Amino acid sequence: MTLIFSVAIGVLFGSGAFLLLKPDLFRIVVGLVLIANAANLALMASGLGRGRAPIHPLEGERVSDPLVQAMTITALVIGLAVTALLLSLAYRVYASSRTVDLDELSHAEARHEAELEREDLSF
């Protein structure tokens, strides 16, 4: 069980990291979502134990760890909010610059800096 979890976490984190390196805003968002879920899975895996749900445990019965599930649901909700925020940010970048390509965005930034230099020299 531990092996399956670690392989799954590794694959999720790896593919997320790979997508993060792409120069495309939406691929970056998807990459972060994958990494967030790798972290969530790691949270679940940190308290992996067999047993019944601890709602109304009977004497002598094994229960699973409820704390990791509480933590994971909190982390999931935060992840959802963050994804929504990132997508809306990416959309606003697209609406204002008409591109989702990071290279083009950084060219615009470089042009801005060149303008600053010119203004400065004119003093």
Next chain:
Amino acid sequence: MLVASLGVSWIAAVVLALVDGRRRAVAWAAVAALGAAFVLLAVLTGLVAEGGDREQVAGGWPAGVGITLRADPLGTIFALTSSGVLLAALAYEVIAGVRSRMFPALVLFLATGLTGLFLTADVFSFYVFFELSMIAAYVLSTYGDEPRQLAAGFIFAVVNLLGSFLFLLGIAAIYHVTGTLGMDAVAERIANVEPSAAILIAVVIFVAFGVKLGLFPFHFWLPTVYTSATPGVAAMLSGAVANIGSYGILRFGAGILPNELELGAVVLIILGTASIVYGALQATSRRTAREVLAYSAIGQAGYVLIAVGVGGAVGYAAAVVYAVVNSLNKTLLFLSVEVRGWLVGAAFAVGAFSVAGVPPAAGFFGKVELFRAGIDADSAALVLLIFLGGALSFVYMFQIYQRDFWRGARSGEASPAALRAVPVAIAVLVVGLGLWPEPLLAAGRQAADLLLEASR
């Protein structure tokens, strides 16, 4: 008291999120709520300094089961500083005119998140408050809606979210090896954990906080964000949000993982040195005030790291004092960047003196504490580095002063009196702390004692 200081800004944030923040009455209500939270935190800081820690367990559970809020000297001094910075920056932006309906509520959410994370004694609720404040910070960094700000805000969010998820992985690992989330219990049990696991946890958490603080190898997001944000938001990010990094390294490094911190002290000192040298050199070569301040922020973070690396009572006290003084300096300087008038020029000069460590500004005592840490570590190289860093910061601060106030980039009509009052008020505070530094130094010592006690 503890709950009230957190609750005021929280409730006000939720209520104000429903109304239009561009209306003056709403914006000033937000300033009033933040002011009330600041006063409550000041009282709480006084109570903690006099009568020891205060604890509150949520939901009436016994301690160790319920989630604990705890006010101790280290947490309260950071909470007080951050909420003061946010108050000044919000007042500045409100006077300048709020341009977005959510702005005042977002600042209050940021204040809630910061107060919560400085006053919690639970590793996971630290993460929750941390995300609350960071999400508010991501949205705030795009305040103004210019294309440049949006792109910078996106990068800021992506890099810092990666840091947050690394931190979450660190928490999962802590829970796995210790089986608890209370900071005290973790600190107790981590000593018996296999060293390889503990070191891995320490590295992951250090990287997460290094990203927040903008340390040298993790700094690449910082200049674009600080230069494109409005002055008030830049002051919030550098004066309040960056405190998460310093506090986190102190609390998690010195308080929870002291053995691993000792092991990595050399790495911390090397990274701190790299930050100072890189930040100072880049700042000297930049031309606009905001760029200089952004790179200066990278350099200043290095001093805190060096002080933590030196460690011991002197080192931790120096780290706390320097972090507080640096927040005030950065707030003062960023808020005076776009304001005109000779009084603001004087306030800017006070900030410049404070960054360079010239008396009577508060920065002098920050530098004195650092020198003590360097002498305590018995290292001539460190003392020389701190002196050199101070000299370079003197050079780059006065380059800006010369360009902006002497050569006329900022001469001409003075700004409205209310706008000028904010930086001048902080300048008065900085000079006041420089003339009467005892409360700050005492708070630093108390926080250092607390950390040393926890690690014993």
